[in-house]
Amino acid sequence: MFEVLGQPRPNHWSRVWPTSVAISRWLLEQTAGSLPLSATELGCGMGLVSMTLAHLGLITEGTDREPIALAFALKNALRNNLVGFSASRLEWSEGVGVPTSLLVASDVIYEAGAPELLFTLVETAGLLSPGGRLLLGVPHARTELLDTFVNQLQVGGYAHSEGARVVAWEGRDEAIDVHVLTRPEA
Numbered sequence: 001m002f003e004v005l006g007q008p009r010p011n012h013w014s015r016v017w018p019t020s021v022a023i024s025r026w027l028l029e030q031t032a033g034s035l036p037l038s039a040t041e042l043g044c045g046m047g048l049v050s051m052t053l054a055h056l057g058l059i060t061e062g063t064d065r066e067p068i069a070l071a072f073a074l075k076n077a078l079r080n081n082l083v084g085f086s087a088s089r090l091e092w093s094e095g096v097g098v099p100t101s102l103l104v105a106s107d108v109i110y111e112a113g114a115p116e117l118l119f120t121l122v123e124t125a126g127l128l129s130p131g132g133r134l135l136l137g138v139p140h141a142r143t144e145l146l147d148t149f150v151n152q153l154q155v156g157g158y159a160h161s162e163g164a165r166v167v168a169w170e171g172r173d174e175a176i177d178v179h180v181l182t183r184p185e186a
């Protein structure tokens with residue numbers, strides 16, 4: 001974190017958000033064999049969720065629009081001796097990426113255009129494979145844009161479940177919603 005403070009363009013990517021702790025805990029609680037062999041994270045920032053996926057043995061691709069965030073994520077993977085992690089630049093309005101059966105996104109829906117961009121990427125462009133799962137986390141205080149996105153997917157036939165979590169973070173209790181959306185089989 002001290003290294004990040006010296007960067008010229010600190011941004012949303014340059015801290016670890018409590019949502020990524022909630023998502024990481026969700027992943028760590030899953031039973032052995034219930035997760036696929038590989039996963040992709042959208043908007044990974046410095047990559048705590050990707051580190052958790054790699055720690056669990058998944059081949060993990062962390063993606064973000066900020067190259068410097070990806071550099072820090074790679075450094076984190078090296079420092080933690082995590083193999084199986086790679087980082088790629090993916091701006092949702094530009095790229096498609098390689099289809100995956102587990103797509104994870106922690107606290108990435110906060111700009112007005114995000115639901116539309118993510119729907120196009122995940123559903124229309126097919127970044128999530130048929131039958132695949134999308135794991136989404138969002139602070140409970142900020143669910144409006146997330147709800148728009150989740151509703152769109154439900155209309156498209158996605159199964160949906162939701163759980164509430166609390167993360168003690170920087171002296172406060174943060175309420176986080178964790179959503180799992182499963183794409184229908186083709």
Ligand SMILES: C[S@@+](CC[C@H](N)C(=O)[O-])C[C@H]1O[C@@H](n2cnc3c(N)ncnc32)[C@H](O)[C@@H]1O
Nearest residue numbers: 012013016017020043044045064065091092106
């Ligand atoms: C609030 S940070 C969350 C970082 C990390 N996932 C966490 O929970 O700690 C949001 C991240 O989403 C990325 N992001 C936002 N909009 C994006 C877009 N349109 N395409 C790619 N990445 C995006 C930002 O660069 C940033 O790293």
